[in-house]
Each structure stands twice: as C-alpha cells, then as structure tokens.
Amino acid sequence: MKIEEIYETLLGEYSYQGWWPLIYYKGKNPTKTGVINGYHPKDYSFPKNEGEQFEVILGSILTQNTNWKSVEKALINIDKIAIDFKPENILKVLNEDFILFKEAIRCAGYYNQKINYISNILDFYINLDGDTPTRKELLNVKGVGNETADSILLYAYRQSEFVVDAYTKRIFSCLNYIKEKDSYLKVKKLFEENLPSNYEIYQEYHSLIVEHAKRYYVKKPYGVEDNLLKDFKIKIRL
DNA sequence: AACCAGGACGTGA
DNA sequence: TCACGTCATGGT
Numbered sequence: 528m529k530i531e532e533i534y535e536t537l538l539g540e541y542s543y544q545g546w547w548p549l550i551y552y553k554g555k556n557p558t559k560t561g562v563i564n565g566y567h568p569k570d571y572s573f574p575k576n577e578g579e580q581f582e583v584i585l586g587s588i589l590t591q592n593t594n595w596k597s598v599e600k601a602l603i604n605i606d607k608i609a610i611d612f613k614p615e616n617i618l619k620v621l622n623e624d625f626i627l628f629k630e631a632i633r634c635a636g637y638y639n640q641k642i643n644y645i646s647n648i649l650d651f652y653i654n655l656d657g658d659t660p661t662r663k664e665l666l667n668v669k670g671v672g673n674e675t676a677d678s679i680l681l682y683a684y685r686q687s688e689f690v691v692d693a694y695t696k697r698i699f700s701c702l703n704y705i706k707e708k709d710s711y712l713k714v715k716k717l718f719e720e721n722l723p724s725n726y727e728i729y730q731e732y733h734s735l736i737v738e739h740a741k742r743y744y745v746k747k748p749y750g751v752e753d754n755l756l757k758d759f760k761i762k763i764r765l
Numbered sequence: 766a767a768c769c770a771g772g773a774c775g776t777g778a
Numbered sequence: 779t780c781a782c783g784t785c786a787t788g789g790t
Contacts, residue, residue, distance in 0.1 A: 590772090592773085594769085634787065636787040669774080670773070673772090693772080694771070708781095741771095745790095747768095
C-alpha cells in the first residue's frame with residue numbers, strides 16, 4: 528500500500544480531524560475522546576488571528592513529550608493570566624511574574640525548561656513582526672526541534688511541512704515502511720515525496736496518524752490489533 | 766506500580 | 779553523526 532493510500536484509508540475510517548485544537552473554539556465535534564473541545568473538522572481557516580496563532584505555538588512547546596489533556600489545562604491557566612494568548616500580554620506576565628507563569632504550566636511537565644523555551648519563542652515571534660518564519664530560523668530557537676518547528680509551520684502558518692512524531696515512527700516501522708531509528712528528516716522526506724505538497728493533507732494525515740496510533744499503538748506489543756492497516760497491507764501484496 | 770505522553774538539549778564517544 | 783542521560787507532571 529502506498530503512503531497516499533494509507534492516508535485515504537485512515538481518512539475513510541476516521542474522517543476529518545480538525546487540528547490544531549484551540550481551547551475556546553466550540554466546534555461541531557466537541558466531545559472527542561479525552562479532549563475538552565476545540566477541534567474544527569474540515570475548516571482550514573485557522574488560526575484566524577494573532578492570539579490563535581500564538582496559542583498553537585504555545586501548545587506545540589507545551590506538548591513536547593506530554594499528554595495533550597495536560598497541555599489544555601496549562602493553556603487555560605495561561606489564558607487566565609494573559610488574556611487571549613496575546614504575545615504582548617504573555618510578555619508582560621513573564622516579565623512581571625515569572626513564578627506565576629511557571630505555576631500555570633506546571634501541569635504540562637518539564638516546566639523549568641518549557642518556561643524558558645516559551646520565553647525564547649516569544650521573543651522570536653515578536654521580532655518576526657507578522658512575517659512567516661523559515662524552518663531554519665525556528666530551529667535556531669532553543670527549545671524548538673524538528674517536530675516542533677514543523678508543527679508550528681504546518682498548523683500556525685499553514686506551510687506544507689510534514690510533521691513526524693513518535694506515533695508516525697511507531698506505526699510505519701511496524702508496517703516496515705521505515706526502520707525504528709531512521710532519522711527525523713528521512714521519515715519526513717518519505718511522506719513529502721509521496722504526497723502532494725498540500726498543507727491541508729499534511730495536517731489531516733498527521734492528526735489521523737495520531738488518532739490511529741492512540742487506538743492501536745499505545746500498548747506493547749505495538750500494532751497487534753491493527754487490522755485496518757496491517758490486513759490491508761497483506762491483501763495488497765497478495 | 767510501572768509505563769507512557771502529539772521532544773529537545775547537552776554530553777561523550 | 780549518534781546513543782544516552784536528563785528534564786517532570788499526570789493519566790492509565
């Protein structure tokens with residue numbers, strides 16, 4: 528099965544995911560499992576303003592190796608002390624009460640590092656003055672690695688940069704498309720070379736991978752119950 | 766009670 | 779380049 532066929536299969540199974548979730552957007556599908564709200568299936572017009580754009584950026588830092596539910600709590604805490612995620616408000620809180628901000632993000636883990644990462648990306652964002660950053664520029668910000676850079680570009684700036692996460696590697700190494708220790712850029716390249724360069728498809732595919740992985744690739748041994756992709760792959764080979 | 770979560774960085778081979 | 783330790787809370 529080709530990379531693009533897997534996308535079609537996942538889309539047919541789970542339909543449109545509506546990433547990136549925004550905590551105060553009440554979408555048509557607000558009851559998604561384990562999530563407060565904020566998904567907007569088939570609506571690619573987000574982020575609609577600077578606050579939403581920076582919310583995505585904050586979320587991309589906060590969710591590093593952390594459960595999204597915890598990130599949502601942290602985002603709600605931040606919103607209480609820096610209204611609407613406006614960068615200037617967040618800068619003000621960071622300058623006036625560092626401890627308060629740190630407490631707000633404690634629930635998302637690694638809070639001593641993440642507050643510095645957020646401070647770094649905040650300075651970077653303000654200096655951009657509305658421009659779209661390059662991937663290289665983002666990677667230069669301490670706290671922004673490959674996946675976070677791609678998440679920011681794909682979901683905050685609608686750039687067609689494919690996001691590779693741990694789930695992507697887990698699923699596609701189980702299905703023998705890649706090896707477990709293949710580099711980030713190698714896996715990213717595999718997807719980008721086998722898909723149209725389209726940010727909407729990249730957004731959906733990445734979020735569909737997460738949805739699928741949460742169902743079948745969380746507990747070891749990974750993927751044993753994955754009939755959707757494993758059986759289909761076997762049929763195609765026959 | 767381990768194990769995992771929508772990773773990144775610093776270090777030493 | 780890459781393997782490994784570290785960072786930390788919260789959910790299952």
